[in-house]
Amino acid sequence: MRTVFSYLLPYKWAAGIAFIFMLLELTVELIQPLLLARIIDDGILQEDLTTVVVWGSIMIGLSLLAFIAGILNSFYAGHAGQSTGFDLRNAMFKNIQRSSLDKLQPFATSSLMTRLTNDITQIQNTIFMGLRIMARAPLLVLGGAIMAFIINARLAFFLIITIPILILFLLWILKKGVHIFSLVQSQVDRVNHVVRENLTGIRLVRVFVRRLHEIERFFAESDALRHRMVQAFRLMELTMPILLLLMNGSILLVLWFGSFQIENETAQVGDVVAIVNYATRITSALGVFAMIIMVFSRARASALRIEEVLLEPDDELSESVNHPAPPTLKGELTFESVSFSYEGQKTDVLKEISFTVKPGETVAVLGETGSGKTSLFQLIPKLYEADKGEIKIDNTSIKEWNIQMVRKQLGYVPQSIRLFSGTIRENISWGVPDAPIEDVHFAAKVAQIHETIEKLPDGYDTKVGQQGVNLSGGQKQRISIARALLREPKILLLDDSTSALDTKTEERFLKALEQYSCTTLIITQKLSTARKADKILLLEYGQIEGYGSHEHLMEKSTFYRKIYHSQYGKEG
């Protein structure tokens, strides 16, 4: 909670001004019953019209003042709330960008999205409401009680004993509210999760005729959200009747004892009217307070969720600051008994991996699905950190270098291709935004996609849809390869990137790739591709089953021979 509200600090002036205007509004509100008492006692009861007119005009003037103060308060409160939300949202986004993947693993994408949008909105609303009415309600209660006490201490006594009981009751509601609203927010997460899954997988849903099932799934989550909200509102609805019951009870007592006091002339009619007026104002302030508690409970739940993301240390960048940038790399890659498991997983995904790739060599990484190939790749740009062992580039551990700089010399084509919205050229030069068009063409030629792009109506300026929907899988794959090549990497990591290429195109690509003379690791399922590499790294259940040339493995590895016979046996 404190972290989130520390983001309000830069706007303390706006918040302060809003607060002052709120106090002005409040003061007017507290004076009004006093003026009312004067009008009744000195004006109406004495049948003095001038007094009524004078005090009445003052009341109108003050109301006008309060009205203007209210508008200005809204303006500054809105400014403070929106700006704080803006800063929070940006800070959160930056933190997400900076956090290591292991740290982000526990958060579902949809949950991060809810936190960035819905939760921030809750905070914005709370700051606004806070500056507009939150502080006003307790001050009005306190001020009202004091004023009533000044006017007639004995009559005010009934108010003063009722108020603490009500406050205790409201605090109890607050405690319950925070709990219920944290459930509401995580249910919002779940609704968003279903929406996101369905929008990204809409084709699958149609083809598998799962539309009705998915609609039902959405309804179920949506209904659960409704249920939670109803639960929350029910709690809040409980407050008003109880509040009114107690306050009206105390007003009755004030009237009852007030009538005695008027009879024996220890009180004036105006005093009783003023105290009753304070009592109703206090009641409505407490009512507002109950509503604020609801907003506040929700904000508290949201603040906790935001802080979970905000408090993630930005380990990646801070680490990089103190480390020297590597020189131009030669591209030698060494794994020394590297073991790795994902956060929260018990078994190692990679076990005691050791191998060396010389600069400029091409190594094919072969292994069954789930054997840990992608995981092995992700360790090289330090997307995840190895639990044990060392990964060295040019004989220096990647821990010792500024990782951003190392990454700049790596080319990575991930298994699941992502294109960004924009043109094809923008997508290819995404890693090197100011690359000259000739370089873009060259990279595209090597990636065997240049001709295809040229044939498109707008060529390199063709817009790629939100996720490149207007391109085929293989085309996207090759654009993604061109994107990696444009950076002229010293080490190139291709994760199953040639799976959608036919044998001839693949052959041409591998031949053209030699012009880059980078160290290349290429994950593949196809032996025909693997055989063209200098060496083959065979992975099985996260362990190295064999490492060497095709001939070497044919001789040494039964597992490799089995793969060989299964693939070539079929092909004849």
Ligand code: DGT
């Ligand atoms: P593929 O792409 O199907 O040919 O399989 P590989 O060899 O690329 O397998 P990989 O490295 O993606 O997965 C190895 C194991 O690690 C597998 O049991 C699933 C698990 N795994 C992969 N990615 C994650 C992750 O992000 N989080 C967790 N907890 N486990 C993961």
Ligand code: MG
């Ligand atoms: Mg994989």
